[in-house]
Amino acid sequence: MSTSTPDLEEAAFLRHYDPALYDRPSFSVDLVIFTAHEAQLQVLLVKRGEHPYKGWWALPGGFLDLHRDSTLEACAERKLLEKTGVKAPYLEQLRTYGSRDRDPRHWTATVAYFALIAAPAVHLGSGLDTVRWAPVCDRAVADLLAFDHATILADAIERLRAKLEYTHIAVHLLPEEFTLPQLQQVYEIILQQPLDKSSFRRRVAEADMLEPVARQSRNGSGRPAQFYRFRDYDRRTFFPRSISRNAR
Amino acid sequence: MSTSTPDLEEAAFLRHYDPALYDRPSFSVDLVIFTAHEAQLQVLLVKRGEHPYKGWWALPGGFLDLHRDSTLEACAERKLLEKTGVKAPYLEQLRTYGSRDRDPRHWTATVAYFALIAAPAVHLGSGLDTVRWAPVCDRAVADLLAFDHATILADAIERLRAKLEYTHIAVHLLPEEFTLPQLQQVYEIILQQPLDKSSFRRRVAEADMLEPVARQSRNGSGRPAQFYRFRDYDRRTFFPRSISRNAR
């Protein structure tokens, strides 16, 4: 590997480089934080206290801290921790939204991440009237979202649904130990359609991603369910086929 | 819309994130421009004329022009037009890469797009030694890519391969009229494995996305192939199943 010019020249260039030469858009990071709770897929929203969109609900987020955040993902993790107290979530970049019009003040860009966390792991901040979980299907909520956050939320739901088909990510919406009926219910909540129990279990078994734990459910009537835990939170498990294409 | 008075904590939080208090990262748009040419998937590279990474090859891109570009996508389209003369490509946002380290100068973020264009449609700019097509499998090229562009390129290839499985996007790598053997060859080039002809044609036929045109190939020996054109460049066509999972 050869650079055609000596390092001294490069060093001199770097000393005289002026980053203010170019206009930069306002740049932020926003989070779509999902959880499954009370048979609904929910998203975390914060109420805006300042203009623009004062009093509207919005996705949590904010500006980079160039000193604290060494990467975009680190920034997203920091904001998630601040909002929910969750340290090691499932976190994935969704996409970046940038235009002159999405904020009335000026040209802005925001990189959106979506996170999946288990409801019991969350400790919301003090102000219950400024932070809340909202069911994603609630149109009344979506209509009150600031900026283009309704679009971002819709894109996140679409991505989540698509990924359910070929990955295991739904397990991140549940506590570490869970039953197969619970997992199936999460799938059904997100896909909004009932799934065949036998097919679902066959699919999960073939993916070989869960291991049973010595514990059974005690939730009233009926046969207790076996608890499982996700075998490897690092390894990527892929389902070979769609799960809902022709589901009834 | 009710704008309840934000509590003090919220107000402090928002003051903390006043954009004027923080530097914005340097923000650019980079393009991964693919074409299929000479039985290889190729990517457009430009040679950097300035530091840093002077003399290295890089993905084409640059800074937003807040006055001309009303959206991120418009910026990407403008840069593609400037580099290749192509006006209406297949263009899709890949993801955004941002960190303190990816550029030696300062904290930078770049939103990467990938484009698919037909090789004959391209008119490269004047300097042949500063703009070139490079086969994506050429490790010698990848090792000379500036910044984290090798990572971006790898991610783009991964996305392209994944999308081949369930969309029609490969048609955008070919001219408007093409034969099924040509289309199959594009798939085989990108997936790097032979596909069964019968299965491939059945799949394309069932997707119902091509219409025959009154033209046949005249390329020497063998039976001439029927030409087709993509039925609807706007409609999204999805394949119901994987095409290469168990291909031989």
Add this chain to the structure above:
DNA sequence: GAAATAGTGTCTATCAGACATTATGGC
């Protein structure tokens, strides 16, 4: 035992892959 829920077994229509066969051009 009844009710309720968890979990398993089995049948079948569908379909991707494999590969044989036919079709159509140039020479």
Add this chain to the structure above:
DNA sequence: GCCATAATGTCTGATAGACACTATTTC
């Protein structure tokens, strides 16, 4: 006719969906 390539036909193993069935708990 021979070769090369395009295009079609057919068989089969795999499997997703459907649903009947068994298992285990509470009451």
